[in-house]
Amino acid sequence: MKRxxxxxxxxxxxxxxxxxxxxxxxxxxxxxxxxxxxxxxYLSHSFAHEGLxxxxxxxxxxxxxxxxxxxxxxxxxxxxxxxxxxxxxxRLTSEQEKIVKELEASEPHRHMDLITRAITKLVVxxxxxxxxxxxxxxxxxxxxxxxxxxxxxxASLLLFAxxxxxxxxxxxxxxxxxxxxxxxGLALILATVLAPVFLYGGKVLEINLLPGxxxxxxxDVGEYLAVTFGFLTVFLVxxxxxxxxxxxxxxxxxx
Amino acid sequence: xxxxxxxxxxxxxFGMVFLGIYGVVTRSNLIKKIIMLNVLGDxxxxxxxxxxxxxxxxxxxxxxxxHLSFEEFLSRAxxxxxxxxxxxxxxxxxxxxxxxxxxxxxxxxxHGTVDARDIAEIMGGENE
Numbered sequence: 001m002k003r004x005x006x007x008x009x010x011x012x013x014x015x016x017x018x019x020x021x022x023x024x025x026x027x028x029x030x031x032x033x034x035x036x037x038x039x040x041x042y043l044s045h046s047f048a049h050e051g052l053x054x055x056x057x058x059x060x061x062x063x064x065x066x067x068x069x070x071x072x073x074x075x076x077x078x079x080x081x082x083x084x085x086x087x088x089x090x091r092l093t094s095e096q097e098k099i100v101k102e103l104e105a106s107e108p109h110r111h112m113d114l115i116t117r118a119i120t121k122l123v124v125x126x127x128x129x130x131x132x133x134x135x136x137x138x139x140x141x142x143x144x145x146x147x148x149x150x151x152x153x154x155a156s157l158l159l160f161a162x163x164x165x166x167x168x169x170x171x172x173x174x175x176x177x178x179x180x181x182x183x184x185g186l187a188l189i190l191a192t193v194l195a196p197v198f199l200y201g202g203k204v205l206e207i208n209l210l211p212g213x214x215x216x217x218x219x220d221v222g223e224y225l226a227v228t229f230g231f232l233t234v235f236l237v238x239x240x241x242x243x244x245x246x247x248x249x250x251x252x253x254x255x
Numbered sequence: 256x257x258x259x260x261x262x263x264x265x266x267x268x269f270g271m272v273f274l275g276i277y278g279v280v281t282r283s284n285l286i287k288k289i290i291m292l293n294v295l296g297d298x299x300x301x302x303x304x305x306x307x308x309x310x311x312x313x314x315x316x317x318x319x320x321x322h323l324s325f326e327e328f329l330s331r332a333x334x335x336x337x338x339x340x341x342x343x344x345x346x347x348x349x350x351x352x353x354x355x356x357x358x359x360x361x362x363x364x365x366h367g368t369v370d371a372r373d374i375a376e377i378m379g380g381e382n383e
Binding site for chain 2: 014015018019023029032034039040044068079083086140245249
């Protein structure tokens, strides 16, 4: 009890101290009208100057893929590791997959009513169009591969909620397909990153050597594919019904 | 007025940061812990975006357009660096979320609880 009081008081004191420093002393430099020199450098060098530019009027994308390209590359790697970590935690052996398939086939085919299904079909088409536009214009407008992919993940979540995992898998979209598409997106990113080395004798990630806006465009499309199908993979694996999963796990225990 | 608003928003964000830390420390339900971690991360991201903002009117997004003169663009555009950093932070946060929720779900399936005290008991640790 006494420890709780000490913790609460120290929290309050720290909060008051930081609040004083930020609002009265303005240590963060909030509310100025001047740009910081670093921001000014990026704003003035990303498009307006000839030579070493990233061919993108969108300065944030230019920073993300050109000035801090390695950072973004490793961020994609971290995302890949997280997806694969989730995938391996929820993994099933091929025998267990077979049991899951049988149990899912025996499950009565439930679905939501007609209005929900019809509206969802419409909305999903719209979300797919918008996410594609976010991703494909990522080098010209706010947005990019990750944002488009996240929007697309929302569409797949909607499909999961209204139809079911079973319906989607019966239409032909299984984990194998999503993992393959994920690998395809990553391969596109890798090819774009390595293309300057083999085609123009440059260095890794020197995408301004590629003609026009091709480098940024390819990276955005690759990231879009990777994020969309990475999420779909996790959703498909998570989408196994609770009782089916428990039955399978119990079978494992009994053996 | 604008100074007051800025100070108000900043204080609110710092309040959210402390609320997030408090929630992560005190809640024992793993899902609540993850939610509070998200509150914490979002507050920090918002604070970052706020640092890059400039008090000029009208303020432009950092996208160069043809009809703008370059000096005008430089004098009106917001700082792009915090936005790029937050973009990275959001992706990492998302990856962290996927992993944490997956572990929580799998633990619930295997042991039927997401309470940190029960988990400590199941794992054979000390339970205060």
